[in-house]
Amino acid sequence: MKKIEFNDLGAQYRHLKDDIDKGIAEVLSDCHFISGPQTVELEQELCKYTGRKYCISTSNGTDSLLMPLMAKGIGPGDAVFVPSFTFFATAEVASLLGATPVFCDVEEDTFNMDPKCLEKEVERVVKEGKLKPKAVIAVDLFGQPAAFPEIEPICKKYGLTLIEDAAQGFGGRIQDKKACSFGNFSATSFFPAKALGCYGDGGAVFTDDEEQAALLKSIRVHGKGSFKYENVRIGLNARLDTLQAAILLPKLRAFDAETEHRNWAAQRYSSQLKDKFQVPVVRDGYFSSFGYYTLKAESEEQRTKIMAALEAAGIPSIIYYPKPLHLQKVYVPLGYKEGDMPVSEKLCKTVFSLPMHGYITEDVIDYICKTLRNI
Numbered sequence: 001m002k003k004i005e006f007n008d009l010g011a012q013y014r015h016l017k018d019d020i021d022k023g024i025a026e027v028l029s030d031c032h033f034i035s036g037p038q039t040v041e042l043e044q045e046l047c048k049y050t051g052r053k054y055c056i057s058t059s060n061g062t063d064s065l066l067m068p069l070m071a072k073g074i075g076p077g078d079a080v081f082v083p084s085f086t087f088f089a090t091a092e093v094a095s096l097l098g099a100t101p102v103f104c105d106v107e108e109d110t111f112n113m114d115p116k117c118l119e120k121e122v123e124r125v126v127k128e129g130k131l132k133p134k135a136v137i138a139v140d141l142f143g144q145p146a147a148f149p150e151i152e153p154i155c156k157k158y159g160l161t162l163i164e165d166a167a168q169g170f171g172g173r174i175q176d177k178k179a180c181s182f183g184n185f186s187a188t189s190f191f192p193a194k195a196l197g198c199y200g201d202g203g204a205v206f207t208d209d210e211e212q213a214a215l216l217k218s219i220r221v222h223g224k225g226s227f228k229y230e231n232v233r234i235g236l237n238a239r240l241d242t243l244q245a246a247i248l249l250p251k252l253r254a255f256d257a258e259t260e261h262r263n264w265a266a267q268r269y270s271s272q273l274k275d276k277f278q279v280p281v282v283r284d285g286y287f288s289s290f291g292y293y294t295l296k297a298e299s300e301e302q303r304t305k306i307m308a309a310l311e312a313a314g315i316p317s318i319i320y321y322p323k324p325l326h327l328q329k330v331y332v333p334l335g336y337k338e339g340d341m342p343v344s345e346k347l348c349k350t351v352f353s354l355p356m357h358g359y360i361t362e363d364v365i366d367y368i369c370k371t372l373r374n375i
Contacts, residue, residue, distance in 0.1 A: 004355055004364055006316040007193055011359035012258070016250050023246035036242030042249055043204070049252065050180040052206040054213035056220060057240035061167045061189025063220075064203035066093040067238065068185035069135065071215045072161050074099050079131035081121055081160075083113040084324040085344040086139045090165050091325050093137075100131055100334070103326040105341040109281040111141045111294070111351075114343070115150035122158050135161040140169020140179050142280070142320075142353075143195065143262075144288040148174060148182040155183075163187060167203075170196050171259045171289030179289070180206050190240075190248060195262070195291040195358075196255050198244040258358025262290040265360050269293055272369035292320060293356040300349040306375055307352055313371045317352050324348050 005011075013020065027036060043055040058064045074080065080094035084103040091101035102125060105117040118136065125133050136155055138146035146164070155162040162183035166172075169179035170188045180186040188194075190202035207213050218224050223235030266288070270279040278296035282288045297303035303319075310317045324344040326336035338345065354368055 001314075001363070001367060004315055004368075005357070006318060006355045007357045008355075008359055009192060009197075009357075012251075012254075012357070015359065016254055019250035019253075020247055023249060024243060027243050027246045033242050034239055036245070038242050038245040038249060039240055042240075042245040042252070045249065045252055046180075046204055046206070049255075050178050050186075050206055052181055052186070053208045054206065054210065054216075056205045056207075056213060056216045057245065058203040058205060058220060059236075059238045059240060060201040061187065061191060061203040062089045062093060063236055063238040064167075064187035064189065064205045065089060065137065065163065065165060066096060067205055067216050067219050067236070068161070068163050068187065068207075068212075069093055069097055069099070070219050070235075071185075071212055072135065074134050074161075077132055078134040079125050080134060081118055081136045082325070083139050083141075083344070084326045084341045085111060085321065085347050086141060086165070086325065087167070087321065088325065088328065089167075090137050090139055091331070094135075095330075099134070101325070101331070102131070103324075103336065103341060103344075105343045106141075106347070107147070108343050108347070110144055110147070110283060111347065112144065112146040113138045113151065115147050115154060118151060119154050122154065122160070126158070133158055133160055135163060137163045137165050138183070139165040139167075140172055142168055142288070142292040142294050143172050143290045144280075144282055144286055145169055145172045145174050145179050145182065147283075152183070161185070167191075167194065168291045169289065170194065170291075171255060173287045175285050180204075184209070185212070190244065195259065195289050196248065196251055198247045198251075200241070200244055202240050202244045202248065204240075254358075259289050261358045261360075262356060263288070265356060265365055266290045266293055268362070268365050269354065269369065272366070273372060276373060290356060292353045294320065294351050294353045296347070297350045297352065303350055303352055306372070309375045310368075310371060313367075315355070315368050315371060317354055319348075319351065320353055321351075322348055 164186035223233035
């Protein structure tokens, strides 16, 4: 068997090569490398796909999370509630503005923010009176949207801005409502490893609020006013390159077919592994885009053994994530300790992800499953 890729971007490129190459060539020919027509077209297509009114493309997923916080004036003395089991950027954007991330535990089956823990943490912060609760960033981890039907009422109850971190969730949905359409703002990433990824860094922010959309567009270009050299606020240099937009357009057109294939792959994995491992759970009424396929071992020791055996068989596997955010060194001053987020801490010791992409083949999945079952 040929080398197994964790995420075979080469297979996708070969499938979409003609359209991707044509798009790149058009940008090179026109020499409109920043804010070109392909960028505008991509934003329009993303609005159609997600059902949002406004899309502001950005230079990366982190800026996509940072910009809504900037638009809401969040800073020192403010609390931003985030899950502990996720990528660092979710909490980092709050810290960059001088706000304080307040960590919440996650649900053991979906890996997403636990609404009960969220409300408990909000009430604790209110009671302590040291910070002002301002925002919640709920993450769509591994492709499945967070529990927004439970999280949204909590945000309304306490007057909190809700931001959907859909960096991994693009293509997921709850009933007929797609990821990137929840909350006051939603943000996604087009990092190459994402289900919808470009060939560099990229991202997007979504909202249905016209005034906030205009503010985000200003923040994206150095706090621009009515023209390029009028600056009315502090902003960022956070524009998406036209080349990346041109690459994303054909990928977006192929995205639903690739998502369907990833779901087929997930079902094939689960059907062969469910009697031996804790396979991913997708809630009733939810749909996962399965950007990642993640299993749970029974213990850290068992995971180490499994991953070593996979490596010996030529099968790549990755741990997302080996350390919860509340125990990261940078957040030691916040005073969290081991045991504060037991589910997040347990997941960090037991989860591991298998190869998953829109072009993975039946024989690769069956080989991986056979290897796992024989360990």
